Amino acid sequence: MRKSILLAIIAFFIVCAPAAGHAIQFETEKHPPVVRVKSFFSPTSPVADANVTIYAPGENDPHQSGYTDKEGFFAFTPDRSGEWRFEIDDGMGHADRITVKVSSNFFDSEQESPGEIDKEEEAEAAERSSSECVFTEGIPVIYRVIFGLALILGVTGIIYGVKAKQAAKNNSTKN
Amino acid sequence: MHPSLKTDRNKGIGNIFEIVYIYIFIYIIFMHISDGIIDTNVCIAAGAVSIGLVYISGRKATVDEIPTMGMMGAALFVASLIHFPLAGTSMHLGLFGIAGIILGKRSFPPVFAALLFQSLIFQHGGLVTLGVNSLNMGAGAFAGWLIWRTKFMNENIRALLAGFLGIIIPVLLMSVEFRLSGYGRGIIYLLSVYVIAAVVESIITLGAVRFIRRVKPALLP
Numbered sequence: 343m344r345k346s347i348l349l350a351i352i353a354f355f356i357v358c359a360p361a362a363g364h365a366i367q368f369e370t371e372k373h374p375p376v377v378r379v380k381s382f383f384s385p386t387s388p389v390a391d392a393n394v395t396i397y398a399p400g401e402n403d404p405h406q407s408g409y410t411d412k413e414g415f416f417a418f419t420p421d422r423s424g425e426w427r428f429e430i431d432d433g434m435g436h437a438d439r440i441t442v443k444v445s446s447n448f449f450d451s452e453q454e455s456p457g458e459i460d461k462e463e464e465a466e467a468a469e470r471s472s473s474e475c476v477f478t479e480g481i482p483v484i485y486r487v488i489f490g491l492a493l494i495l496g497v498t499g500i501i502y503g504v505k506a507k508q509a510a511k512n513n514s515t516k517n
Numbered sequence: 518m519h520p521s522l523k524t525d526r527n528k529g530i531g532n533i534f535e536i537v538y539i540y541i542f543i544y545i546i547f548m549h550i551s552d553g554i555i556d557t558n559v560c561i562a563a564g565a566v567s568i569g570l571v572y573i574s575g576r577k578a579t580v581d582e583i584p585t586m587g588m589m590g591a592a593l594f595v596a597s598l599i600h601f602p603l604a605g606t607s608m609h610l611g612l613f614g615i616a617g618i619i620l621g622k623r624s625f626p627p628v629f630a631a632l633l634f635q636s637l638i639f640q641h642g643g644l645v646t647l648g649v650n651s652l653n654m655g656a657g658a659f660a661g662w663l664i665w666r667t668k669f670m671n672e673n674i675r676a677l678l679a680g681f682l683g684i685i686i687p688v689l690l691m692s693v694e695f696r697l698s699g700y701g702r703g704i705i706y707l708l709s710v711y712v713i714a715a716v717v718e719s720i721i722t723l724g725a726v727r728f729i730r731r732v733k734p735a736l737l738p
Contacts, residue, residue, distance in 0.1 A: 436553070486639060487595060487598065491591050491594065493634055494590045494630055494634060498583060498588075501583055501587075505578070506580050
């Protein structure tokens with residue numbers, strides 16, 4: 343029993359480790375012929391000066407590489423439609439990747455309004471983010487506080503119950 | 518680790534950019550060290566020591582001590598969310614001194630639990646560095662307890678000292694860990710900024726002790 347609990351805790355830590363610290367979030371904007379990706383930890387904390395590598399659809403050699411600016415922006419110009427891979431690494435243990443879908447309509451600048459945030463990409467990023475261990479992302483602080491307090495007090499209650507049971511058992515054996 | 522944060526060990530205090538960079542960095546995180554900053558070997562060693570201390574500290578906790586430990590863990594967890602402006606930036610409470618006074622040698626498990634949930638829920642400090650953070654802050658609470666149990670001084674002075682050491686001891690340990698991870702000696706001088714935070718914390722600890730003495734003196738050993 344103890345072993346399985348220990349294994350579950352270790353597994354939890356292993357799964358959570360890559361997402362520890364800050365999770366990177368993305369916001370993709372398409373300004374034909376340019377795609378602009380904003381990377382940030384929180385709305386006030388951009389991922390600045392991070393190394394970015396762009397891969398064209400179906401290619402393993404980088405199409406473009408460079409660094410995000412101080413606002414966390416990086417722009418590139420796709421030359422074909424498909425799924426473009428965007429990889430970011432700030433060199434401090436925060437690394438992530440997303441795929442940016444570029445449709446054939448993108449190359450017709452009249453069909454896509456400039457500066458429109460790609461809702462599909464945003465939803466995908468949100469879904470990806472929620473699948474990580476940073477499960478509280480986007481939840482208001484007050485709920486997080488209540489959640490944390492409930493966990494701490496709940497664990498305390500469990501330990502108290504176990505200890506009380508042990509103490510009662512010891513007392514009964516003594517008597 | 519980011520190359521710009523890493524310095525040559527022989528460089529001594531390091532250049533001014535490094536100092537400013539680390540100053541801002543440390544002040545923002547305020548003792549909750551995030552992942553990727555401290556050397557992995559240091560994290561592993563500190564993690565092993567922390568787990569050992571949590572076990573030793575909590576192993577013989579009695580049934581009566583458990584609720585106090587839980588309440589203190591909850592208080593430590595929330596304390597980090599109370600920010601106040603200081604020296605052009607903001608810092609938050611630690612409460613390690615008061616935790617040491619109330620819990621004594623049982624301080625480590627609540628500190629560990631509070632840091633674990635802060636890391637998971639607020640991404641405040643890393644999971645890999647959880648051992649480092651627990652060791653630092655648990656040692657601060659332990660130092661507070663050691664000062665508190667010496668009966669040579671007035672209770673108010675002991676409370677002030679416990680609050681002060683509750684911050685300074687983690688800071689000293691943190692500077693050692695940064696040095697072991699290859700940062701320049703400048704980090705030690707920069708950590709002097711924490712003295713202001715320690716003074717604030719000591720005043721809060723004194724206030725808390727006086728309040729507890731008046732309301733529920735049985736809580737103070």
